[in-house]
Amino acid sequence: MIMRGDVAVIGVGMTKFDEHWNKQLRDLFVEAALEALDDARVSLKDVKAMFVGNMGSGMWVEQEHLGSLLADYLGISGVPSLKVESACASSGMAFRLGLMSVTAGLHDVVLVGGVEKMSDVTTSESTHHLATAADREWEAFYGMTFPGLFALIARRHMKQYGTTREQLAKVAVKNHKHGSYNPKAQYQRAISIEDVLNSPLVADPLRLLDSSPISDGAAAVIIARSDIARRFTDTPVYVLGSGAATDAIALHDRDDITTLRSVVLAAKEAYNMAKVEPEDVNLAEVHDCFTIAEILAYEDLGFARKGEGGKLIDEGVTELGGKIPVNPSGGLKAKGHPVGATGVAQVVEVTLQLRNEAGKRQVSNAEIGLTHNIGGSGASCIVHILGRGRR
Helix, strand or coil: CCCCCCEEEEEEECCCEECCCCCCCHHHHHHHHHHHHHHHHHHHHHHHHHHCCCCCCCHHCCCCCCHHHHHHHHEEEEEEEEEECCCCCHHHHHHHHHHHHCCCCCCEHHHEEEEEECCCCCCCCCCHHHHHHHHCCCHHCCCCCCCHHHHHHHHHHHHHHHCCHHHHHHHHHHHHHCCCCCCCCCCCCCCHHHHHHHHEEEEEEHHHEEECCCCCEEEEEEEEHHHHHHHCCCCCCCEEEEEECCCCCCCCHHHCCCCCCHHHHEEEEEHHHHHHCHHCCCCCECCCCEEEHHHHHHHHHCCCCCHHHHHHHHCCCCCCCCCCCCCCHHHHHHHHCCCCHHHHHHHHHHHHHCCCHHHHHHCCCEEEECCCEEEEEEEEEEEEEEECCHH
16 A cells, blocks of 8 residues: 555544544534535535444444444445454444555545444443453453553553653643643543542553543545545645554563554554655644553654653643644543444644644644554554545
8 A cells, every 4th residue: 555645634524532422423423524524615426435434233232234324324325335444443444444445446435434322331341342442352351451551561661661650641731731722622621640549440550530431423534535535635645554463362462562563563654655754743642541651652663762651741742832843732631432423533643733623722734744553552553644635
């Protein structure tokens, strides 16, 4: 898949991430999709295919066959429409498949979305559903949950590299500050280091405020061949690179749990395709499902040397105004994490940033942005690199 700007994002849309008690999954998706279509100045008849990321609609709302259902409710029944599942990386993978369909010449204009409705069940039920993205027989069966898995990673990183409890807390503080500038974030309030350290313990050393919330929401983008993009918009954002990889699903089968090999491999592919280096990236939306995951992302994406991710948060490198702002949207921690929608929501944020339309959270002079979307505890990863120009 040779890309280097062959595909452009021409429209974006997103619901507020929240607990939406009065909306169904289909309502959330249609809201985001219509906003993206309107933003792109694209009509329903222009859409030739649809890919929808979703992890667990069959569990959370007992509805499968989303490709057909959502095409029907959106009003484009008849076009090919596919649900894509890769745990929390579902819509990141859906975006990649959408790119492939355009670069293969199958479709000129494609809608890619992601949606999840998680709040209609109890917290314990959601925790059970989320655990299906781990190794069901060798992790979840014995009571291991994702907070527990990332707590193991955090403890090992702290022991091996000296990462501190306060550095983890600073990730949450930063992302809540960023989220306070985002009107579509689930949590739009600042927190302190003390708030994080005094919040309830979930899985030592991770606390409640180290953890992303249960969320409902949807995000959507319209992509098109670059040579026709300006028929629809004056501000296309070009996809320069895409990388995807997998790793052992269970932590006990990995050589080093402080490095997510899938991220390293996916990032390498994306950088090579885009012909850029980590230092060329002006902002990143990374998968901070837990605070330790963001510090791992700094290292695995090449923004910091192995074991030195904590220094970036200490030095303010990843804050708005820093050298490489990370999660200006608020990230999963503050913006919210409706798991099937997260990957496309990251693309929405980077697109807004590159179009200089991010308001109070705008990154100055942003030319290149990166998205990093992982599934499970890093068993899958998709990295995308987007640019203001085709390079």
